[in-house]
Amino acid sequence: MANVTFEPGCRNSWHSHKAGQLLIATAGIGYYQEKGEPARRLFPGDIVEIAPDVEHWHGAAPDSWFAHIAITANPQTNAAAWLEPVSDEEYRKATTEAESRYAEANEVLTVREQAIVAVASYTGKGDLEHLKPAFTQALETGMTINEINEVLIHAYAYCGFPRSLRAIQIFMQVVDERKAAGINDPVGREASAVKDDRNRYERGRDVLAEISGTPADAPKAGYAVFAPTIERFLKEHLFTDLFERDLLTCRERELATVSILAGVSGVEPMAVGHMSICLHLGITPEQLSALLNIVEMNLGKNYSEPLRKVLNQITEKK
DSSP: OEEEEEOTTOBOOSEEETTOEEEEEEEEOEEEEETTSOOEEEOTTOEEEEOTTOOEEEEEOTTSOEEEEEEOSSTTTOOEEEOOOOOHHHHHHHHHHHHTTTTTGGGGSOHHHHHHHHHHHHHHHTOHHHHHHHHHHHHHTTOOHHHHHHHHHHHHHHHOHHHHHHHHHHHHHHHHHHHHTTOOOOOOOOOOOOOOOSOHHHHHHHHHHHHHOOOTTSOOOTHHHHOHHHHHHIIIIIIIIITTOTTSOHHHHHHHHHHHHHHHOSOHHHHHHHHHHHHHTTOOHHHHHHHHHHHHHHHOHHHHHHHHHHHHHHHHHO
């Protein structure tokens, strides 16, 4: 058994094992490829079972460190046969094809929406390493600093202040680094003032009714009955103080919300509600599937598959 760490872009040579091998990904993002097959993108928790005498290589993604545990059975007879190095062209082709696997399908989302999904899902998971290039991508799609900040402010309601604030701190670093390089990203406008004299609970109640399609006077149930204080907080703060801010549309906020929940993981009941809101707002199942494609490529199937099941359940009922 060996614990192996690869720096970004590092990989071993083509090789095989007389009695096979088992890989368990433990950190970062990596790749595994068998001769003649597409490369497989690896995330912590992924397991690769390598059959005897199969030529393959494994290593880190171009932009991420990667670590795995390698387990070799029957070490007395399980000799490794080392072959030629994986060339830069082979590596580039394998990783590029893996990263562009869903590119065509994802075009149902605008480049701005794809950037929001990436920023939101990394924030939900707390993956600060990959947030930096996601922020750069978002800026280069034309999003302003204030619009990206709004995604991070929105995130705190779903993944908490610590992850929201850490993401904002990383974003500050990105903006400062770009400014030092002579790139002055537009700050953008502030949120418009809200002109509505009703109390905050009524306004939030009506916002939720509009985006969900559930009548504002529907009988309260579940948590709203069991813990009425949280129901009041949701109406007065989340659906008033946040959703009334017009730097993001309600559509963009819900795409961000589902992406954050995917990164948090283990909150499928909340995803049911927000995916249903997405569909009510006119976001299509194909667009939600594209969102999950981005989550899969950025965070791994452990984060995307639970929500794919949710999406399937919702669409089968329609």
